[in-house]
Amino acid sequence: MIPYRDAEFSDPFTGCVDVELNRLIFLEVRVDGVDGCQFASVIDSCWATPVNDPQSSLHWALIDDECPSPNDDTVEILQNGVTASSRFSFRTFTFTADSPKVYLHCRIHLCLLTNNTCSSQCSPGPHRRVGRSLDFHDTAFISIGPMVWYKRKN
Template sequence: MNMEINPLESIVHKTLPAGQGRYQVRMVPYQDAEFSQPFNGSVNVEMNQQMFVEARVKGADSRQFATVIDTCWATPENNPHHSVRWDLISGECPNPNDDTVELLQNGVSTSSRFSFRMFVFTANAPKVFLHCTVHLCLLAGNHCSTVSLQNLSKLILF
């Protein structure tokens, strides 16, 4: 089953605590595991096709901060609080009930990456909206110590 994808890149601007600066969260779907070919324009994808997603923070010093995906979930409508949802990442870990989800990179740079296999909720709900919460953490001492900078970024996949 082929589906048409119309990726809409989502950008969220946030201010760091105590007015230390601003940063931008960008979530982009990619066609390949090397994250070199972003989806753009209208593209056909197949059911169960592997999807690759990157959440990147701009405006934060990459020598001091890393991006951590806390949760990612999908909904059939552009509403992160919709009653129908499918968790992809929860508690910084892939959903144990979905063996197609793989967390590829998290908490080591200003980009976090994961993949999952494409799905739809029902034939009557052919769109999938992807939502993620992320935070920045300090890379002090080669470990990621949390700074409370929660964001909500969303991406319309289909």
């Protein structure tokens, strides 16, 4: 999982990831070592926690069931299930004023690219995901953090 400063995914963060609060941040989830013509990475879910524990009871959903969480209208899935790289963006936030640290966790899987059926069509409403390939391979969990969001000093 690679955080970027820009929508073109050309300026990755190196070292500490510190971003002004309420700014867009761009994430790429890339699977290396697979044939990108045969397999696509698919983000099933992503969520944020204030501690380095993906099972934390305090969490915020960003992506659910391969689609942006209905509770966060800042999430935009830019690419998912098309190539070996999936991309999304969201506005930075904090859980509490005392803790500017945020950890991101994602559950992903590989999908065999047959008949171009790895990408989901997200639509509004409770049944958001429409269609998905059954060519599902190798689920993994990945995490990144801490990322630090700060308020601009005037």
